[in-house]
Amino acid sequence: MxxxxxxxxxxxxxxxxxxxxxxxxxxxxxxxxxxxxxxxxxxxxxxxxxxxxFKGRGTEVVAGRLAQDGPRAVVCASAGNLGQALAWSGRGRGLDVTVVASRFATRAKLDRIRALGAGLELVDGDHELARERAAAIARHEGIRLVEDSLDxxxxxxxxxxxxxxxxxxxxxxxxxxxxxxxxxxxxxxxxxxxxxxxxxxxxxxxxxxxxxxxxxxxxxxxxxxxxxxxxxxxxxxxxxxxxxxxxxxxxxxxxxxxxxxxxxxxxxxxxxxxxxxxxxxxxxxxxxxxxxxxxxxxxxxxxxxxxxxxxxxxxxxxxxxxxxx
Structure with missing residues (x-):
């Protein structure tokens, strides 16, 4: 292979x-x-x-490593599922999680991100604009950016x-x-x-x-x-x-x-x-x-x-x- x-x-x-x-x-x-x-x-x-x-499998690995030796704050862009998963995994490890999403994302997903304790920032555009905004937050605040599929x-x-x-x-x-x-x-x-x-x-x-x-x-x-x-x-x-x-x-x-x-x-x-x-x-x-x-x-x-x-x-x-x- x-x-x-x-x-x-x-x-x-x-x-x-x-x-x-x-x-x-x-x-x-x-x-x-x-x-x-x-x-x-x-x-x-x-x-x-x-x-x-399935996203919880990946965010468990991310959050587990951050809890050991990484920054205690993390941001991601999400259409909804990654954000929920990162919020869930981060909450159990005391991480400060911010999720950036499109305001046109599925309402149930956005509500669940909030319910899981993450900060939620909405953008007036699609997922690609949310990715740009999440990267900007990570640079400005010096926190970990989780990029789904790239990480x-x-x-x-x-x-x-x-x-x-x-x-x-x-x-x-x-x-x-x-x-x-x-x-x-x-x-x-x-x-x-x-x-x-x-x-x-x-x-x-x-x-x-x-x-x-x-x-x-x-x-x-x-x-x-x-x-x-x-x-x-x-x-x-x-x-x-x-x-x-x-x-x-x-x-x-x-x-x-x-x-x-x-x-x-x-x-x-x-x-x-x-x-x-x-x-x-x-x-x-x-x-x-x-x-x-x-x-x-x-x-x-x-x-x-x-x-x-x-x-x-x-x-x-x-x-x-x-x-x-």
Missing amino acids: QQTRLDTARIRAARRVIDPVFLDTALYRCEALEPHLGCAVSIKLETANPVRS IETCEGAATIGLELAATAPSFDAVLIALGGGALATGVGHVMKALAPGVEVICVQPAGAPALTRSWHRRRVVTTAATDTIADGVAGRYPIPAVLADLLVVADDAVLVEEASIVAGMRLLFEQAGLVVEPSAALGVAAILEDRDRFAGRHVATLVCGANVDMDAYRRWIGAPLHPS
């Missing part, structure tokens, strides 16, 4: 500093989905934890999911991973290539936020002027070069899916698995819906990566009352 920034030994060590509440999440075959998707599907459920997303701790924390998946391989032959900033995809992808190289690593991104997928296909950073997707957690415009370099090593493919397929995926996960998920978490199911022939007869694992969703919007998207069938 070619080199990435990640290290499998450090990933194993990360498991020892992450609160067990985030570890060993459920992985189960969801037979109720299979008639609708035409393949065997296993779900890796990363939402049954205090921040309802290796966020990738290696997420990569512990890969250790859990690899322990069950070869029960499945492909894994579908939501692609946003890239921490989840590069982390899990690194472990799959190191420990379960027979598993195909497929990254999935909305067609309305295609920057990193386009970059992967062209093997160079491609930016976009705007994003247009309900999957706010993966709606970046400026891929990080170091992350792209890792992704080029560990991903076998990167695909784009339409908004209608994301909504259909959310609806299927609700109706057939009893799961309320945010749009980013339905990307894997959306990819199967759009390319059934590719996955027919295969056993696919998909990562359900977040469940922080505005419930009014969710009801509109799935068009149903909240009572699983």
